[in-house]
């Protein structure tokens with residue numbers, strides 16, 4: 318199907334603001350196919366992949382688990398505290414992620430597809446999309462959710478949030494803003510409105 322006939326919704330937002338919650342709802346309620354950057358980024362570093370070998374070459378055994386897999390927590394400690402290393406890791410992984418999106422978009426036979434891309438702006442992937450939805454929540458709530466879900470310290474949570482472009486800047490670049498600072502019911506209502514309104518506009 319030609320891409321200019323399709324809706325390619327770029328779903329983005331800060332870490333732990335609720336992107337996965339939104340994509341699950343869109344999949345369950347509207348049966349939309351979801352393509353997920355985090356999954357492709359995991360695939361890029363699966364056992365014995367060339368990118369994983371490069372990572373081991375650069376950081377050695379401290380990022381290698383006894384079973385040969387990547388120690389994600391340890392790599393996170395390195396890259397979320399060092400911009401140069403974050404840039405290096407992204408230069409390894411983002412081209413792979415972009416290629417995976419391009420081939421899955423080609424392969425997926427649906428009029429509307431959701432592309433869940435946390436680093437949509439940072440990784441310059443907006444050209445893959447035809448509209449952008451941003452999931453937002455207050456920074457207090459974002460820190461609380463991140464600490465609770467990933468069992469991070471407050472300092473670790475803040476380092477992760479600060480490694481992304483501030484959400485206030487992203488707001489200006491989005492077509493739809495979903496405010497997920499309160500209840501899930503409230504979020505789901507906003508998603509219904511956004512999906513139905515923009516469907517009617519097309």
Ligand SMILES: CC(C)(COP(=O)(O)OP(=O)(O)OC[C@H]1O[C@@H](n2cnc3c(N)ncnc32)[C@H](O)[C@@H]1O)[C@@H](O)C(=O)NCCC(=O)NCCS
Pocket residue numbers: 331332333354355358389390392393396403406407410411414434435436440477480481
């Ligand atoms: C550093 C890694 C190993 C940490 O793994 P971990 O399992 O703890 O986190 P996970 O991959 O589930 O990511 C959780 C969230 O962290 C944020 N995040 C991930 N990578 C980055 C990054 N390079 N810069 C800023 N935020 C990031 C995103 O909001 C993401 O949704 C991992 O995040 C990674 O490989 N990152 C580099 C690849 C990347 O840029 N992925 C983002 C999708 S394009």
Ligand SMILES: Nc1ncnc2c1ncn2[C@@H]1O[C@H](COP(=O)(O)OP(=O)(O)OP(=O)(O)O)[C@@H](O)[C@H]1O
Pocket residue numbers: 330331332333334335336337338339355435462463466497498499500501504
């Ligand atoms: N409205 C809400 N009220 C309370 N908890 C919520 C709400 N929305 C999401 N959460 C919880 O907050 C956490 C983060 O949500 P979710 O995993 O959907 O975020 P995400 O943006 O996909 O995260 P990441 O960037 O790390 O992939 C999860 O534990 C989720 O259950």
